[in-house]
Amino acid sequence: MVLLRFAPSPTGPLHLGGLRMALYNHLYARKRGGKWLLRIEDTDAARTVPGSVEGIRFALEWAGLEYDYGPGREGPHAPYFQSERRDLYRSYSHKLLESGHAYRCFCSADRLTETREKLARTGSNATYDKACLHLTDEEVARRVKAGQKSIIRLNDSNLPVRTPSADLVFGQLKDAHASLPTDPVLLKTDLFPTYHLASVVDDHEMGITHVLRGEEWLPSLPLHLDIYACLKLSPPKFAHIPLLVNPDGTKMSKRNGDVQVTDYIRRGWEPNAILNWLALAGWGARHPEREREGPGPTPVNHHGAPDSTAIMSLEELINEFDLSAMTHRSSSLDPAKLEYINKRHLMNTWSTPGGLEDLAEKVHDDIKGRFPTSSYTSVDHIKEAILLLEGRLTNIYDVPIHAPWLFIEPDLTTGEAQNMLKKISRHQFRHVLDETLQKLSQIPDESWRDFDFSNVLHTEQDRLGYSAKVYMKTLRHALTGMKDGPSVADIVKALGRERTLSRLEILIATPTLEPSTTSRSKL
Numbered sequence: 001m002v003l004l005r006f007a008p009s010p011t012g013p014l015h016l017g018g019l020r021m022a023l024y025n026h027l028y029a030r031k032r033g034g035k036w037l038l039r040i041e042d043t044d045a046a047r048t049v050p051g052s053v054e055g056i057r058f059a060l061e062w063a064g065l066e067y068d069y070g071p072g073r074e075g076p077h078a079p080y081f082q083s084e085r086r087d088l089y090r091s092y093s094h095k096l097l098e099s100g101h102a103y104r105c106f107c108s109a110d111r112l113t114e115t116r117e118k119l120a121r122t123g124s125n126a127t128y129d130k131a132c133l134h135l136t137d138e139e140v141a142r143r144v145k146a147g148q149k150s151i152i153r154l155n156d157s158n159l160p161v162r163t164p165s166a167d168l169v170f171g172q173l174k175d176a177h178a179s180l181p182t183d184p185v186l187l188k189t190d191l192f193p194t195y196h197l198a199s200v201v202d203d204h205e206m207g208i209t210h211v212l213r214g215e216e217w218l219p220s221l222p223l224h225l226d227i228y229a230c231l232k233l234s235p236p237k238f239a240h241i242p243l244l245v246n247p248d249g250t251k252m253s254k255r256n257g258d259v260q261v262t263d264y265i266r267r268g269w270e271p272n273a274i275l276n277w278l279a280l281a282g283w284g285a286r287h288p289e290r291e292r293e294g295p296g297p298t299p300v301n302h303h304g305a306p307d308s309t310a311i312m313s314l315e316e317l318i319n320e321f322d323l324s325a326m327t328h329r330s331s332s333l334d335p336a337k338l339e340y341i342n343k344r345h346l347m348n349t350w351s352t353p354g355g356l357e358d359l360a361e362k363v364h365d366d367i368k369g370r371f372p373t374s375s376y377t378s379v380d381h382i383k384e385a386i387l388l389l390e391g392r393l394t395n396i397y398d399v400p401i402h403a404p405w406l407f408i409e410p411d412l413t414t415g416e417a418q419n420m421l422k423k424i425s426r427h428q429f430r431h432v433l434d435e436t437l438q439k440l441s442q443i444p445d446e447s448w449r450d451f452d453f454s455n456v457l458h459t460e461q462d463r464l465g466y467s468a469k470v471y472m473k474t475l476r477h478a479l480t481g482m483k484d485g486p487s488v489a490d491i492v493k494a495l496g497r498e499r500t501l502s503r504l505e506i507l508i509a510t511p512t513l514e515p516s517t518t519s520r521s522k523l
Contacts, residue, residue: 002034004210005203006067009041010052014059015259016333017214017244017252020278024241025212026065027279027321034209038070039202040081043192059261063271064314077206082198089193092201092231093152093186100158101230102186104140104150105132128182130157152187154227156180162229165221168210168239169326176222184223196220200227203236212239212323215330239323242282245330252333268363268397270349272313273342279317280308282331309337311344339394346393356383359396370400371407381406388486388494403485406494409503410481417481420473428466430508432474435464437504440492448497453489478507 006022008014014022029036038060042048053071060067069075079085096102105128107115112128119126133155135143144150156177165173186197193201203211218240228235244252252259264274283306306312306320349355360382368377385399385406392402400407411417421429439460443451461471475488479495492500 002029002032002209003207004029004034004036004212005039005206005208006036007039007041007199007202007213008056009044009047010049010056011044011047012049012052012055013260013262014056015252016261016264016278017259018056019059019063019065019261019274020244020281021212021214021241022060022065022067023063023275023278023317024321026067027318028210028212028239028323030318031321035068037075037077037206038067038073038080039206040071041195041198042081042083043195043198045083045192055262059265062261062265063275065275082193082202085198085202086191086193088205089187089197089201090191093193093197096154096186096227096230097152099230100155102152102154103133103183104135104144105153105183105185106135106143106148106150107132125178126182128153130183133157133183149189151185151189153183154186154223154230156183156226159226160229162225165225166238167218167221168237168323169242170218170240170328173218173221176219179219180223186227196223196227200224200231200233204228204231204233208236210237210239212241215240215242242327243330244281245332247332247334249330249332268366268395269338270342270345270396273338273345275314275317276310276312276341276345277333277338279312279321280306280310281333282327282329283321283325309340311341311348343394346396347390350386350390356386359383359386363396363399366397367400367407371404374407376407384494388490392486403480403482405480405482410479412477412481412507414481416483417477420477420483424470424474428470429474431464432466432471433478433504433508436460436475437501437508440497440504441501443497445497449493451493453492454487457489457492479503 004025006025008018008022025036028034038057040053040056057071067073069077070080093102097104107128115129115131116127119129132150132153164175167173184196185194187193202208221238221240225235246252261274312320346359350359357379360379364377364379364382367382368374371377382399385403386393386396388406389399389402393399404410436457439456443456457472457475461468464471472488473483476483476485476491479488479491479500485491486494495503
């Protein structure tokens with residue numbers, strides 16, 4: 001059975017790159033009918049941040065990425081914290097010592113630094129002079145017995161022959177041993193393993209069949225395959241995923257901010273939209289070698305990968321996911337694409353009764369907190385607000401930003417509200433309000449919700465002989481105080497008879513809110 005793993009370090013909140021990697025593991029496992037587990041790589045105690053594991057689990061749960069095994073979901077591969085698996089790493093490092101594929105190094109940190117600098121001055125690519133490789137077994141035993149600290153290094157001069165490196169994304173790889181340090185460290189003086197040893201041991205012991213991880217580990221692949229070969233173990237298949245970068249090409253990192261999943265949760269983005277956005281960043285871009293040369297339209301890649309703004313559910317992402325369609329280049333996340341994708345996921349959600357209810361309940365506390373004295377913040381009122389703003393919302397938490405007038409009386413003293421009346425005279429202003437109030441007052445409350453206000457308002461506009469810029473803008477100002485929004489007819493219906501008439505009456509009775517004499521139109 002296909003088994004994958006998502007193995008973050010608990011060094012802080014989960015960031016977008018980590019969520020994307022977890023998503024790809026989820027997509028690949030589910031498409032292949034397999035499973036995936038969550039493994040916490042916490043062997044670097046100095047960098048561990050308390051609460052990180054809980055934060056990672058919360059972000060995965062919010063996104064709907066359910067791992068099959070891991071913290072809180074015990075299974076046959078436990079324990080799932082590397083700090084609880086140290087005996088296993090020591091056991092494997094001793095196997096390497098016994099086979100001659102590794103040796104103990106007793107060099108101090110100062111000597112190692114001096115050696116590196118000396119080798120660099122001579123133009124050597126080596127990073128260590130292998131001094132401890134030549135210690136006799138008796139000398140090693142004496143030093144260990146005396147309590148002298150040591151590390152365990154891989155002996156890169158005694159590596160078994162193996163097949164060349166290959167990758168499910170990048171294909172056949174060139175030999176990259178020259179970029180590796182001399183005799184890489186496997187076990188540190190504190191008896192904690194390096195990532196290289198721990199990942200190999202854990203992936204083997206847990207039965208991992210496929211490793212999907214970031215491209216930054218691609219240079220280490222030869223080393224990991226060497227360790228597998230030295231231990232006479234069959235390696236899993238590897239797929240290295242090109243990284244996410246900032247729009248300027250720099251690497252995304254937690255230190256730069258604005259990349260934490262919790263930021264996007266707090267801002268109210270839909271989890272399905274975030275997954276959709278992340279999945280298509282780098283998946284579906286055309287490869288240069290797949291493009292047709294010469295004039296004519298640029299073809300899509302022959303793998304049929306989706307467009308980067310395709311609207312896809314998690315189930316659809318699973319069905320369509322294809323590692324061979326991954327770009328070989330780093331990808332940046334476009335916030336405009338997230339807005340586009342989120343907007344359409346919202347529309348898909350509120351098109352169902354249950355989805356509309358869920359969205360209204362999601363923002364209920366937020367809207368109630370913004371307008372604590374309002375009588376119009378119930379879930380039913382919010383559902384009506386969502387439907388009224390259909391097509392305008394890119395984020396469900398923007399409801400009160402787009403239409404605060406649905407919950408409280410509009411502020412007609414703002415610069416925006418006053419600017420709406422710059423080309424409307426006092427006479428036009430009062431005439432529109434008086435005549436419209438008289439017309440709307442004739443409509444009974446029981447007919448209000450089903451009434452055709454678009455027809456009656458346009459008929460009234462024609463009767464009075466005003467342009468839409470005068471008539472509709474006057475009413476929009478009076479009812480909302482905002483220049484943009486739904487049609488005036490929809491606003492009237494949404495506000496209801498009582499509030500619509502009340503706002504017109506109050507404004508007619510408040511001459512200080514009329515257009516000033518300095519803004520009269522000559523028309």
